Amino acid sequence: MVRPTGTRSWIYKLRIHGKEQTLTLGTYPQVTLKEARARRDEARLEKTRGGDPVQRRRQEKLAAQIRAGNLFEDVAEEFIAKREAENMAPATLRKLRYFLDQLRNPIGKRPIAEITPHELLAALRKIERKGNRESAKRTRSFASRVFRFGVATARCEADPAHLLSGSLLAPVPKSYAAIVEPEKVGELMRAIEAYDG
Numbered sequence: 001m002v003r004p005t006g007t008r009s010w011i012y013k014l015r016i017h018g019k020e021q022t023l024t025l026g027t028y029p030q031v032t033l034k035e036a037r038a039r040r041d042e043a044r045l046e047k048t049r050g051g052d053p054v055q056r057r058r059q060e061k062l063a064a065q066i067r068a069g070n071l072f073e074d075v076a077e078e079f080i081a082k083r084e085a086e087n088m089a090p091a092t093l094r095k096l097r098y099f100l101d102q103l104r105n106p107i108g109k110r111p112i113a114e115i116t117p118h119e120l121l122a123a124l125r126k127i128e129r130k131g132n133r134e135s136a137k138r139t140r141s142f143a144s145r146v147f148r149f150g151v152a153t154a155r156c157e158a159d160p161a162h163l164l165s166g167s168l169l170a171p172v173p174k175s176y177a178a179i180v181e182p183e184k185v186g187e188l189m190r191a192i193e194a195y196d197g
Contacts, residue, residue, distance in 0.1 A: 010036035012043055014053075021054045070155040072115060072146070073108035076100045079149045099142035102127055102135065112150045117160040121167060134171040140164055 001011045010025035010033075025031060025039040043053040080096050088096075100108075106123035107115050120143060128136040144161035151159060179185050 010039075012040045014043065014047060016047065016052055016054060023054050023057065070112050070150070071108065072110055072112045073100065073104055075112050075150045075153075075155055076103070076108075076146045078153075079146050082149070095138075096142060099139045102139045103143060112147070113156040115156075115160060117163045120160055121164050124164065124168060128168055133169050136168050137171060140168060 002008050008028040010028060010031055012023045012025055014021060014023065023043055025036045025043075028036075031039075046053045046056070077100070080093065080100065083096060084093055103123055106126065107119060110119070120140075124136045124140050124143075127139060140161050144159055144165075147156060147159035147161050150156040179188055
C-alpha cells in the first residue's frame with residue numbers, strides 16, 4: 001500500500017470472525033518482500049490455529065506503550081508522593097528523594113519492567129566504589145520498595161533489588177566516643193540535671 005505521503009507498507013488483509021481486517025507487516029524498504037511474506041505466513045498460521053494476529057499486535061503495541069510510560073523515576077516519584085500523603089516525616093521524604101537521585105541517571109529513564117538485577121547492581125556498585133557503602137545498601141532497599149510498589153500497581157512483575165540483598169559490601173561500623181564507666185555516667189547525669197541553660 002502506498003499512502004499519499006509516499007510511505008509504502010506491506011499490508012495483509014484477512015477475515016477474522018467474518019470481518020475484514022488489515023495487518024501491517026512493515027514498511028518498505030526496511031522490510032523486504034521475503035520478510036513480508038514470512039510475516040504473512042506466520043499470521044496465517046496463527047489464524048488457522050484459532051488466534052487473532054491483529055488483536056495480538058494491538059496488545060503488544062499497548063503493552064509497549066505502557067512499559068514506555070512506566071519509567072523507574074515516574075514510579076519512584078509516585079511512591080514518594082504516596083509516602084508523603086501518608087504523613088511521612090519531611091526528613092524521611094528528603095532521604096527518599098536522595099536515594100532516587102542516586103538512581104536517576106543509571107536507571108531512572110528505563111521502563112521499570114525491563115530493569116535487570118545486573119543493571120541495578122552496576123548502579124549500586126558505582127555508589128559503593130565512592131566509599132558510600134551505607135548509602136548503597138539503603139539505596140538498594142529504596143529500589144526494592146519502589147519495585148514492590150510497581151508490582152502492586154501492575155507496572156512490573158518482580159523485584160530485582162530483592163535478589164541483590166547480599167551482593168553489596170557491608171558498611172564499616174564506626175566507633176563513637178562513649179562513657180562506659182558507671183561513675184562517669186553518674187557525673188554526666190548530675191551535670192545534665194544541674195544545667196540551667
